[in-house]
Amino acid sequence: MIERISRKQFLSGAARYLTTAAAGSAAWSLLSKEPAISGPVAPSWPWPYARLDMEEARRLGHDGYYEYGCGYAGFAGIVKALQDKAGAPFTGVPLQMMSFGSGGLKGWGTICGALNGASAAISLVSDTKTAGLLIDELTNWYTQALLPGDIGNRIAENRGYAVDKGIKALPRNRSGSPLCHISVTKWCAASRYAVDSPERLERCARVSGDVAAQAVKLLNDQSLGTFRAEHTPPKSVAECMSCHGAGHAEKNVSTKMECVKCHHDVHKK
Secondary structure, eight states: OOOOOOHHHHHHHHHHHHHHHHHHHHHHHHHHSOOOOOSOOOOOSSOOOOOOOHHHHHHHHHHHHHHHOHHHHHHHHHHHHHHHHHOTTGGGSOGGGGGGGHHHHTTSOOBOHHHHHHHHHHHHSSOHHHHHHHHHHHHHHHHHSEESOHHHHHHHHTTOSSSOOOOOOOOOEEOSSSBHHHHHHHHHHHHOOOTTSHHHHHHHHHHHHHHHHHHHHHHHHHHHTOOOOOOOOOHHHHHHHHHHSTTSSSOOOOOOSOTHHHHTTGGGO
């Protein structure tokens, strides 16, 4: 038997249905949307720098090498120290993001990972012009310094690193290049240690700490207004670029690196 309803009953039921459907649709819309991201907004770049202890950065850099490699070590030696001293926004930085720099970009032997990581940290707290000046100085220092440094060797001798491999003072040499491949190969040749030896790994850990410490020194000097560039590229770079650089006869080279480390016999061909 079919129950008959009045026009008034039909319209009333339809209105209730539409109201319920609209409410359900709105609720589903709210549930299906991505949740809003809340929390403090990071300050505008560059982030404010707080002066750090060089030796803390050195130790953090050294020990960090054994966690995620030299790229992480150069970055964490600075940014972890900033996390501990300044807190936010640095505490929101995932330090492991720089692990790709290990071995000169995942073992490709390009830019030294410690330089890569430290330069990223410098760029986090410096405007483009300032970062360029500091990174230039850091890289020139790296190519000309005897590494690993005396301080890092002494810390190891005094069992001062949290990661203690029991290796005493290591031989030091000048790489002449910011490239991992050249830096490691020249050190192995000078020290007679194999590339896969515990001594070579410890050498790179100490160099990572040295780089983080030197970067902190430069940042501290910059924050105090006392930064002055002390290292310049070797004269051989200017000599090579006088022919091969932009605006000269060959116009086929763009670099600040010491050319003769790899191309010493190029004019003999």
